[in-house]
Amino acid sequence: MRGKILVVEDEPRLAALLRDYLHKEGYEAHCLKDGLEVAPWVCEQAPDLILLDLMLPGRDGLEICKEIRSFSGIPIIMVTARVEEIDRLLGLELGADDYICKPFSPREVMARIKAVLRRASGQKSPGMCGLVLDKDRYKAILHDRELYLTAVEFQLLQILASHPGRIFSRRQLMDRIYPDQRIVSDRTIDSHVKKLRRKIAVAAPGENWVHSVYSVGYKFEMP
Numbered sequence: 001m002r003g004k005i006l007v008v009e010d011e012p013r014l015a016a017l018l019r020d021y022l023h024k025e026g027y028e029a030h031c032l033k034d035g036l037e038v039a040p041w042v043c044e045q046a047p048d049l050i051l052l053d054l055m056l057p058g059r060d061g062l063e064i065c066k067e068i069r070s071f072s073g074i075p076i077i078m079v080t081a082r083v084e085e086i087d088r089l090l091g092l093e094l095g096a097d098d099y100i101c102k103p104f105s106p107r108e109v110m111a112r113i114k115a116v117l118r119r120a121s122g123q124k125s126p127g128m129c130g131l132v133l134d135k136d137r138y139k140a141i142l143h144d145r146e147l148y149l150t151a152v153e154f155q156l157l158q159i160l161a162s163h164p165g166r167i168f169s170r171r172q173l174m175d176r177i178y179p180d181q182r183i184v185s186d187r188t189i190d191s192h193v194k195k196l197r198r199k200i201a202v203a204a205p206g207e208n209w210v211h212s213v214y215s216v217g218y219k220f221e222m223p
């Protein structure tokens with residue numbers, strides 16, 4: 001399989017057509033028609049790209065795009081029924097990777113999908129022992145698998161990884177992540193670190209990247 005594509009489209013015939021084309025091209029394709037299902041599905045299934053229709057029941061494409069960008073830099077192609085809409089969408093700076101207008105030919109969609117995937121994989125810079133941090137998109141990739149970190153988890157990893165071996169206290173981490181001096185307890189950092197480690201463990205079972213230093217804080221070390 002060349003990749004897992006999520007098609008969010010409420011017109012059943014169009015969704016089926018796209019799915020068949022994607023299959024023919026060697027992609028794994030899944031279709032969702034209800035906007036409310038998208039974010040939970042993306043969290044759980046970690047697709048490689050989303051083809052996202054703008055007008056949907058439940059929640060529209062704009063909201064979905066914003067929501068997904070709050071936790072992931074996964075490539076998104078927005079689909080709209082009106083060409084004049086694209087200018088407005090661009091102005092909103094949603095963070096989508098490309099825009100496509102209906103009606104389109106499946107061949108055109110395939111070309112766009114391939115281009116966006118190619119671009120996305122080109123952005124990965126060589127990292128530390130298989131860990132790549134894409135700061136612009138808050139995207140962390142470990143051994144070619146995206147970790148799907150929240151913004152806070154990404155910042156934690158980035159701060160720790162910026163000085164491998166150096167111990168950061170919880171207070172130092174909190175000050176860097178919450179510069180507005182918001183009151184957060186030590187437990188908040190602990191719980192974010194716990195989630196971060198769980199995601200790392202899924203991508204790299206048995207590898208310990210984030211170490212806790214008893215009663216002091218945390219440090220990053222390459223396994």
Ligand code: CA
Nearest residue numbers: 010053055056
């Ligand atoms: Ca629609």
